[in-house]
Amino acid sequence: MxxxxxxxxxxxxxxxxxxxxxxxxxxxxxxxxLSALAAEFECTLATFQSNCEGTLVDQIQQAPGSYDAILxxxxxxxxxxxxxxxxxxxxxxxxxxxxxxxxxxxxxxRHHSFLAPLALGQICGFGVDSYLLGLRALFNHIKN
Numbered sequence: 001m002x003x004x005x006x007x008x009x010x011x012x013x014x015x016x017x018x019x020x021x022x023x024x025x026x027x028x029x030x031x032x033x034l035s036a037l038a039a040e041f042e043c044t045l046a047t048f049q050s051n052c053e054g055t056l057v058d059q060i061q062q063a064p065g066s067y068d069a070i071l072x073x074x075x076x077x078x079x080x081x082x083x084x085x086x087x088x089x090x091x092x093x094x095x096x097x098x099x100x101x102x103x104x105x106x107x108x109x110r111h112h113s114f115l116a117p118l119a120l121g122q123i124c125g126f127g128v129d130s131y132l133l134g135l136r137a138l139f140n141h142i143k144n
Contacts, residue, residue, distance in 0.1 A: 001041065001142050003135065004067040005034060006059060007049035008075030014100075022100050023127045030128050034071075037132055041139045053083055060087040069138045070095035071131065078103065078113045085114040094141055096134040099124035 007027060010017060015026035031047045038045040046067070048059050056077070063070060070093050077084050078097070088095055095118075102125030103110040116122045120141055123130045 001069070001139060002044045002067045003038065003046075003138055004059065004063050004070045005031070005045060005047040005131075005135075006056060006070060006072040006074070007047065008056060008073055008077050009051040009053075011073060011075055012049050012051070025128055030131055033128055034131055034135060037135055041135075043135075043139060045135075053077055053081055057083050057087045060084070060091055063093055064091050067093065068142055069093055071098060071134045071138060072096070072115070073098050073100070073131070074113075074115055075099075078115060079110055080114070082114055085118065088115060088118055094120050094138065096120050096137050097122040098130040098134040100127050100130055101125060 011027050014022055014030070015024055027049060034047070035045055050056050060070065072095055074081065074084055074097065097113060097115050097119045104124070113122060121137060123133045126133065
């Protein structure tokens with residue numbers, strides 16, 4: 001199994017940015033944890049982060065043929081990006097949407113996701129475990 005992990009805007013600042021909301025782990029720490037779990041599954045993992053919506057769309061569009069699934073934390077683009085939604089719909093790869101914080105217990109504008117209706121599922125509120133649970137879900141989905 002080959003999984004593309006996409007990290008959206010401002011996630012490069014994890015560990016520094018609002019640790020009371022997003023935790024103390026850095027993006028590198030999250031990627032290391034994901035890589036360790038992927039190794040247990042004998043899964044190939046590639047990670048990508050960008051603050052630019054179009055660059056994220058390009059990564060999604062290039063994924064078919066190279067990856068079997070996508071694990072995505074679209075961050076702020078969750079609530080604004082029809083472009084990400086359309087790219088994910090166009091490529092047709094299974095994906096799981098993850099968030100470190102519980103977006104449903106935060107500001108009302110964060111409650112809506114353009115991606116969730118297309119996703120296998122959405123996991124939020126568990127910090128780094130949101131990512132790990134998402135990877136487990138993708139692995140089980142592909143395996144079955």
